[in-house]
Every structure is written in C-alpha cells, then in structure tokens.
Amino acid sequence: MSVKEQKTFCFQVKVNRDKCKGCQLCIFYCPVGYLVLSSRLNKKGVKFAETKKDNECIGCGFCYLICPDACIEIHGKEQDKEK
Amino acid sequence: MEKNKTKKNKVLMAGNEAMAEAAIRAGCGFYAGYPITPQNELIAYMAKKMKPRNRVFVQAESELAAINMVFGASAAGVRAMTSSSSPGISLKQEGISYLAGASLPAVIINVMRGGPGLGSIESSQSDYFQATRGGGHGDYFTLTLAPWSVDEAARLVMLAFDLADYYRNPTLILADAIIGQMMEPVELILRKEFKKKIPKKNWALTGAKGRSPNIIRSFFLKEGLLETYNEYLRKKWNNIRKNEQRFSTYKTDKNKYLIVAYGSQARIVREAVDILRKENIKVGLFRPISLWPYPEKGLKRLAKGVKKVVVVEQSLGQMVEDVKLALPGKEVVFLGKAGGGIPQAKEIINLIKRNR
Amino acid sequence: MKKSFLLPKSLKNVDTHYCSGCGHGILHRLVAQAIDELNIREKTIGIAPVGCAVIAYNYWDFDVSEAAHGRALAVATGIKRCRPQNVVFTYQGDGDLASIGIAETLHSANRGENLTCIFVNNACYGMTGGQMAPTTLRGQKTITTPLGRDPESGDGWPLKLSEVLSVLDGVCFVARSSMSNPQGVKETYQYIKRAFINQIEKKGFSLVEVLSSCPTIWQKTPIDALRWIEDEMVKEFPLGVIKE
Numbered sequence: 001m002s003v004k005e006q007k008t009f010c011f012q013v014k015v016n017r018d019k020c021k022g023c024q025l026c027i028f029y030c031p032v033g034y035l036v037l038s039s040r041l042n043k044k045g046v047k048f049a050e051t052k053k054d055n056e057c058i059g060c061g062f063c064y065l066i067c068p069d070a071c072i073e074i075h076g077k078e079q080d081k082e083k
Numbered sequence: 084m085e086k087n088k089t090k091k092n093k094v095l096m097a098g099n100e101a102m103a104e105a106a107i108r109a110g111c112g113f114y115a116g117y118p119i120t121p122q123n124e125l126i127a128y129m130a131k132k133m134k135p136r137n138r139v140f141v142q143a144e145s146e147l148a149a150i151n152m153v154f155g156a157s158a159a160g161v162r163a164m165t166s167s168s169s170p171g172i173s174l175k176q177e178g179i180s181y182l183a184g185a186s187l188p189a190v191i192i193n194v195m196r197g198g199p200g201l202g203s204i205e206s207s208q209s210d211y212f213q214a215t216r217g218g219g220h221g222d223y224f225t226l227t228l229a230p231w232s233v234d235e236a237a238r239l240v241m242l243a244f245d246l247a248d249y250y251r252n253p254t255l256i257l258a259d260a261i262i263g264q265m266m267e268p269v270e271l272i273l274r275k276e277f278k279k280k281i282p283k284k285n286w287a288l289t290g291a292k293g294r295s296p297n298i299i300r301s302f303f304l305k306e307g308l309l310e311t312y313n314e315y316l317r318k319k320w321n322n323i324r325k326n327e328q329r330f331s332t333y334k335t336d337k338n339k340y341l342i343v344a345y346g347s348q349a350r351i352v353r354e355a356v357d358i359l360r361k362e363n364i365k366v367g368l369f370r371p372i373s374l375w376p377y378p379e380k381g382l383k384r385l386a387k388g389v390k391k392v393v394v395v396e397q398s399l400g401q402m403v404e405d406v407k408l409a410l411p412g413k414e415v416v417f418l419g420k421a422g423g424g425i426p427q428a429k430e431i432i433n434l435i436k437r438n439r
Numbered sequence: 440m441k442k443s444f445l446l447p448k449s450l451k452n453v454d455t456h457y458c459s460g461c462g463h464g465i466l467h468r469l470v471a472q473a474i475d476e477l478n479i480r481e482k483t484i485g486i487a488p489v490g491c492a493v494i495a496y497n498y499w500d501f502d503v504s505e506a507a508h509g510r511a512l513a514v515a516t517g518i519k520r521c522r523p524q525n526v527v528f529t530y531q532g533d534g535d536l537a538s539i540g541i542a543e544t545l546h547s548a549n550r551g552e553n554l555t556c557i558f559v560n561n562a563c564y565g566m567t568g569g570q571m572a573p574t575t576l577r578g579q580k581t582i583t584t585p586l587g588r589d590p591e592s593g594d595g596w597p598l599k600l601s602e603v604l605s606v607l608d609g610v611c612f613v614a615r616s617s618m619s620n621p622q623g624v625k626e627t628y629q630y631i632k633r634a635f636i637n638q639i640e641k642k643g644f645s646l647v648e649v650l651s652s653c654p655t656i657w658q659k660t661p662i663d664a665l666r667w668i669e670d671e672m673v674k675e676f677p678l679g680v681i682k683e
Contacts, residue, residue, distance in 0.1 A: 009442060016452075021459035023654075023661035029621055046459070062621040064444035068464035068661075069455060076442030113521055139520040143513070144546035151510035151543070155517020158504045159484075159525075163517065181507050288502040288518060290525050292481035298496045299504035 011057035012075045019071040020048035026063035026072060032056070035063055093270050098233045098262040099124035101269045102192055105237035106164050107132055108273045109244040111190070113156035113163040115141040115149040119171045120204045121260040122194035126166065146171040150178030150191070157187040158299045160287025162244050166192035168260075169210050170201060172218075179253050180219030183316075184301025186286075188247035190240065191225070192256040194263035197422045205423030206260035208346060211401035214257045215375040222313055224320055226254040226327060227374040229345045233267035238274055239372070245277035248284075250323055257374060259397065261347035323376055330378035332385060334360055335367030340435055341386050343369045343406050344395045348426065352395055355431035366435055374402070379409035386410050391438055393418065395426050447471035449480045449500050456494070460661025462618050462651025463491060466559060467498050469624070470530065473632040474501065477639070479526045484518055486511040486529040488536075491566045492559070495530060509540025512547035515554050526638055528555035533574040534564050537600040541573075544600070551609025551643040555634040558601070558646055561653040562672060569656035573598035576675050581656075597675050601648045605682035611643040613681040617650040619668035623678075630680075650676060 013034065015026075020042060026049050027035045034057045038050040049071075051057070057074065064072045096104070103125045106114070114133055116126040126142070133140035139156070143149035149165045156163035167175060172193045182189050193214065197207040214227045226246050230236035236258055247254040288297055303309035334356050335341065344352040349370040359366045369385050371378050386392055392410060394403040396419045403417045418426050418434050446452060449471035457463050474480050480501050487495040489508035496503035506514040511529040519527040529536075536544050536558050547554065563581055564570040570583040574597050578587040588594045605613040612634060616627040627649050634645035650672050652664035659667060 019454055023460035025460060025661050025665070028662050059442070060621075061444045065621040065624040066465065066618075068457065068459075068461055070446050070450060070452070070464060070468050072444075073446055074444040078442075113517060115517070141516065141520065144542055147510065148513040148516075148543050148546065151507060151513035152517035152520075154506070154510075155486075155504070155514035155519075156521045157517070158514070159518045159521040161521040163521075177507055178510070181505075185505065288484045288504055288525075289522065290482035290484065291501045296496070296500060297502050300496070302493055302505055304494065 008079060009059055009076045010079050011059040012077065013051050013057050013063065014073045014075065015049050015051065016071040017042045017048040017050065018044065019069050020046070021069055022046035022048055023068060024049065025066045025068065029062040029066050031060060031062065032058055092272055093268045095266050096233060096269050097124055097264060097266050098236050098258060099194065099264070100128045101233045101237040102240045102256065102258070103128035103132070104271055105240035106190065106244070107136065107138070108271065109241040110162050111138065111164045111244065112161040113139045113153065115143045115152040115165050117143050117146050117149050117167065117171060119168045121196055121263050122166050122168045122192065124263070125192065125194070146174035147177065150175040153189050154178055154182055154187060157182065157189050158185070158288050160284040160289060162248070164190040164192070166194065168194045168196045169198050169207070172210065172213065176213070176219035179225060180217070180221050180223065181301055182253040183223035183225065184221060185299050186251040187253070187299065188251055189253045190243045190247055190256065191253060192240070192258060195257065195259040203423050204260065206347060206397060206425065207421060207423065208259055208348060208397035209399070209401065209421055210257065211374065211396070211398060214255050215377070215405070223316060224375050226250065226252060226323060227257050228254070228329070228372060229257045229374050230262055231346055231349045231370060233262065233265065234269045236262055237269050237271065238276070241273060242276050245281060246327065248281045249277065249279055250319060252319065257346070259347050327373055328376050328378040328380055329372035330381045331370050331372060333368035333370065335369070335385055338365045338367035339390045340364070340366040340393060341369050341389045342366060342393045342395060342431065343371070343382070343402070345371045345374060345402065348395055348397050351426065351428050352431060355428040358428065358432055359435055364435065371402070377405045377409065379405070382406065382409045386413060391416055393434060393438070395419070395431055397421065397425055447475040449474045451498055451500050453498065455498055457491065458655045460652060460654040460664060461491070462559065462561065462649070462653070465618050465624060466557070466627070466649055466651060467495060469628045469631055470528070470557065471499060472628060473635050476632065477635055479635070479639070482524065483526045483528070484522070486515050486527070488529070488531040490532040490535055492530060492532065509535050509538070510543055511535065511540065512543045512552070512554065512556065516547055516552050519552060519554055523553070526555070526635060528557060528635070530557045531559065533558070533560045533562065533572040537573040537598050541600070545604070548604045548644045548646070549607045549609045553638055553641055553643055555638050556644070556646040557631065558648040559651050560648055560676065561651045563653055563656045565653045565656050574676070576671055599676065601646060601681050604646055609644050610646065610682060612637050612645040612683050615648040615650070615676055615678050615681060617668050617673060617678055619650065619652070619665040648676070
C-alpha cells in the first residue's frame with residue numbers, strides 16, 4: 001500500500017445559497033442524503049439547498065455536476081485515516 | 084504606351100472587376116459572396132485574386148450566410164466585404180441591420196438591377212430607398228456612395244472601407260448594372276481620400292488575452308439601454324450628415340436649370356447638358372456622390388436662383404423625394420423610367436425645353 | 440477520485456437569468472470547464488445564439504459575439520477564417536441550428552469549417568413561450584401544436600440533425616448526450632472537450648448535441664423534466680457517438 005492510500009478525504013460542500021433557485025436536482029441525485037432543502041428562504045425568495053450536519057459527503061460530485069446554477073463547490077481535504 | 088502605363092498606372096477594366104481590385108488594394112481581408120447577375124465578375128475576381136494574397140474568399144451558401152460571414156470577419160477586426168445585386172441585397176438586409184446594430188464596419192456593393200421581385204438583369208436605380216433609408220429593421224442608416232464611372236467606382240470602394248472603419252458602420256456602394264458591366268480605363272492606385280485618423284479596433288474579438296472580454300452585441304434588453312444606444316447612433320448619424328456629404332457638379336455657371344442625377348444616369352444627363360449648353364440654354368448637372376448622407380448643403384447652394392430643378396432617375400421617383408426635402412418651395416420636375424428603361428439625352432433635352 | 444469540484448474560471452460567478460432547473464446553466468459551466476482545462480480561455484471566441492442563451496456573454500468570461508437567429512455558424516466561419524489561431528465555437532438551440540439556420544449549419548459542416556458547435560436540444564422554443572421546434576417529439580404538446588405534434592397532419596417528424604450531419608465528409612465528430620443525470624453531464628463534458636480538441640488539432644467540424652431540459656415550457660418540475668428526457672427524448676434521440 002502506498003502512503004497515499006492510507007490517507008482519506010473529507011469533503012466540504014459549499015452551497016452559494018443566494019444563487020440557488022431551489023430546483024432540488026442536487027438533493028435528488030445526492031446518494032447519501034447530504035443535501036436537503038432548507039426551510040428558510042434566500043434573497044430570491046426560494047428555499048435553497050443546504051448541507052445536513054449529521055451526514056457525511058462522499059465527494060461523488062453529483063450535486064456539482066447537475067447543478068444548473070453553478071452554486072455548488074466541493075472542497076476535498078486530505079486527512080489521516082485514523083482521525 | 085508602356086511609359087504611359089507605368090506613369091498613370093491605367094488599365095482597362097469592367098466596373099465589377101475594378102471594384103474588386105480596389106477592395107483588395109484597400110486591404111479587404113475577407114470577402115464572401117453568392118452568385119447573382121450583374122455582379123458575377125466581382126465574385127469571380129475575388130475568387131481568383133484573394134487566396135494568392137493570403138486573404139479569405141468564401142463562396143457562401145446564400146446571401147444571408149455571406150453577410151453574416153462578413154459580420155464575423157468584421158467582428159474579428161478584419162476589413163470585410165460582400166457584393167450582390169438588388170434581390171440579393173434584400174436578403175442581406177437582416178445582416179446589414181445587425182452590423183449597424185453592433186457598430187461593425189463592412190462594405191457592401193450593390194450592382195443594381197430592375198425590380199421588384201426577380202425583376203430583370205438590366206440596369207436600374209430602384210434600390211435608392213432601400214439603400215438610403217436603412218433597408219432593414221430598426222433606426223439606422225448606411226453610408227451610401229454612388230459612382231458614375233469605373234474609375235470613380237474603384238475610388239469610392241477604397242473610400243468606403245475608411246468610412247466604414249472610422250464610423251464603425253456598414254457602407255454601401257450603390258452601383259448599377261451599367262457601371263458594373265462597362266469597361267473603362269481605371270487608375271489603380273490607393274488614394275487616401277479620407278484624411279481623418281482611423282482608430283484602432285480595440286473592440287475586435289481576438290481572444291481575451293491581457294484584457295477583459297470583448298462582446299459584439301446588438302441586443303440591449305435592460306430598460307433604457309437600447310434607448311441610450313440609439314442616442315449614440317443619433318449622434319453618429321448627425322456627425323456623418325455634417326461631415327460626409329459628397330457631390331460633384333458639371334457646367335453650373337450662371338445656370339437657370341439644374342438637373343440632378345446620380346450614377347450611370349448622370350452620364351446621360353452630362354450629354355444632354357453639353358447639347359443644351361451649345362444651344363445656349365443655361366443648364367447644369369448636380370451629381371450626388373453620397374446618397375446618404377444626401378448632399379443637401381451643396382444642392383441648396385447650387386439650386387439658389389435657378390428657375391427649375393429637374394431630377395432624372397432610372398426609377399419611378401425615389402431620389403426626387405430627397406431633392407424636394409432639400410429644396411422646399413422650389414419647382415421640381417421629375418423624369419424617370421424603371422424596369423430597365425433608361426431616360427435618354429433626347430428626352431431630357433425635350434423636358435428642359437418644354438419647361439422653359 | 441477527484442478531490443475538489445470548483446467552478447471554472449471562464450465562468451463568471453454571477454446569478455443567471457435562467458429558470459430553475461434549466462439545462463443552459465449546466466452547459467455553460469461545462470463549456471467554461473473544457474476551456475479552462477484546455478487552457479484556451481485567452482484565445483476562445485464564442486458565438487451566442489438567439490434564444491434564452493443570447494446573453495451567455497454575461498456568464499462567460501471570454502470574447503463573445505452575438506449572431507442573428509440561425510446565423511451563428513456563418514458568423515463563426517467569418518471569425519475562424521480570419522483568425523485560425525483562435526478557438527471558435529457556437530452555442531445554439533434547436534430552432535436556431537436546426538430550423539432557421541439549417542442552411543448555415545449544413546453548409547458550414549459540409550465545408551468542414553474547423554469549428555466546434557454545441558447544439559442544445561430541448562425540443563421546444565423556450566424564450567418565445569414554447570412553440571414547436573424541429574426537434575419536438577411526436578405527440579408533444581406545444582403552443583403551436585396544441586393537440587400534440589402530429590407528423591401525419593403536416594407537423595413533420597422530430598428532426599435528427601446530428602444524424603443528417605454525420606454523413607457529410609466535412610464533419611469529423613458528432614455525438615449526442617443527455618444532461619439528465621450526473622453521468623450524462625460527465626459524458627457531455629467529455630464530448631465537448633473532444634470537440635474543442637478536434638478544432639485545436641484542425642480536424643474539421645465537430646458537433647455535440649445535448650439533450651437539455653426546459654422545465655418551464657414542459658410544465659414539469661426540474662426533476663420530472665430530467666425524467667422526461669430519459670423516458671421520452673432519448674427514445675427519439677439515441678445517445679452516444681454518432682461519428683468520429
């Protein structure tokens with residue numbers, strides 16, 4: 001095993017809530033239910049997508065790919081497996 | 084003969100070919116065209132001469148495609164031209180409106196033939212309204228220049244490129260089948276008639292390297308934007324009206340009658356003027372070279388004191404309206420024939436005599 | 440696996456005017472991403488269509504020209520012939536490319552113009568309120584086919600322009616993809632990248648047809664609209680590389 005494979009990633013999903021138009025495609029395609037629809041409204045007056053605190057992003061990128069409004073970025077960070 | 088040729092650089096050419104050669108000499112880097120009589124010599128000349136000079140020639144699939152290719156080439160900062168004849172120019176009007184809307188320079192040559200519809204291939208001047216009133220949709224004008232000889236046709240094509248670039252506006256050469264088809268000696272040197280400095284095309288699409296992106300657009304959706312753009316155009320039109328009126332005169336000293344004619348028709352009027360002057364009838368010719376802007380300042384000056392103004396056209400009466408607009412209260416007599424009919428010198432002479 | 444998914448630099452980080460769930464936003468991003476990855480932003484010139492994407496230049500951060508409805512490929516021809524060192528692409532909808540501009544499309548392709556053409560097929564005219572497009576499906580209701588498109592009554596059949604173009608000698612690459620799921624979006628991206636690479640390698644005319652949703656005109660939720668692409672559109676417009 002290489003050193004790299006002993007590492008793992010944690011992923012941080014950033015949703016630009018004010019660009020979001022609430023189409024919910026990211027929520028629909030998220031395989032782990034990490035994204036949900038907020039109960040609050042953004043400046044457009046729509047319920048936006050937000051991340052759920054108790055789930056973990058697996059970094060598949062589906063939400064980024066399907067988002068029609070370029071409001072999602074996923075930042076992957078390397079961290080040790082033991083952590 | 085040889086000595087003379089090098090000195091004057093004069094060659095015998097058909098109008099269509101001379102206009103093509105003039106475009107090349109003026110730095111035309113892109114030409115797209117579609118066949119139509121009576122301008123076919125022009126596209127053939129460009130096909131032969133552009134590629135060896137590393138310029139672009141495209142035989143387009145239609146007039147629409149040709150004018151829009153010119154739009155693209157012009158947007159890329161290259162001097163671009165297309166040519167056609169009346170029905171083809173109608174098809175190009177969409178593109179000409181977009182060029183004016185996007186403030187893009189281009190030269191368009193119309194070698195007029197008879198209409199409406201498919202008309203005929205005989206000479207005509209029936210596209211005057213279309214040329215001088217914008218032609219397509221929207222509030223715009225195209226600078227319009229009308230040559231009366233092969234030599235002048237070449238000269239005006241060269242001037243047209245400068246005018247188009249300076250004002251960032253399409254410029255039209257309104258020739259007719261006679262000018263396009265006839266052969267005359269032409270002096271093929273690049274004459275810098277336009278003295279103003281032409282600004283660099285820093286608006287052109289070249290790739291956004293080291294600058295913010297350039298956008299070529301004629302669409303202004305946000306409220307008030309289009310109005311602002313149209314006001315900019317208004318200033319441009321007024322500027323052109325002020326600075327670019329062109330005309331010439333023939334035997335206008337002490338004249339009682341002024342005949343107004345342009346293009347090939349003016350040559351016939353010149354003949355009539357010569358004959359009438361010999362009979363001691365004081366008549367002169369006023370020949371607009373720029374049809375838009377119409378040379379109303381010159382016309383007003385020359386029509387002062389004349390008894391009557393006669394307008395002769397190869398149409399049912401189009402330019403005559405501009406003459407009437409320029410000369411309110413003046414008696415204006417019209418002689419016109421269309422559909423290939425050409426007012427002859429004899430008819431012009433008779434008309435003047437009848438109106439004495 | 441990719442570690443991060445960041446917005447491309449060639450895409451401005453601004454709000455778009457598109458409806459919720461509209462495919463244009465995805466496709467704008469994919470085009471920008473391909474341009475970033477190939478490092479061609481500084482020499483790219485895009486042609487925006489007439490339709491909802493007419494103001495695409497508000498979202499892209501490179502040189503863009505508008506074109507009259509249907510004439511994008513003629514404008515692109517003019518630009519590319521004058522500036523062969525630049526990368527020139529058109530972004531056109533079904534009405535623009537396959538109806539009013541079909542002559543320009545066919546002939547640019549047939550001349551083998553070294554261009555990249557991105558063809559957004561959403562089976563309707565979106566901006567004008569949902570009329571029948573050349574690619575409207577059989578039976579699909581639009582405001583000009585209120586009973587559904589009926590080929591037998593003169594409405595014509597869904598026009599498969601990609602297949603038509605694929606037989607032309609000047610065309611080097613034709614592919615159709617769908618943005619109805621993340622995998623399809625990935626595939627679309629690969630096709631777009633290839634279409635740009637083909638141009639850089641001077642291979643001729645490349646076209647990528649992208650099945651894209653128009654939830655507003657289709658009167659569906661964004662999710663149902665994607666399902667409709669998968670259930671209905673794909674049947675009429677099969678996916679994959681058509682020519683290479």
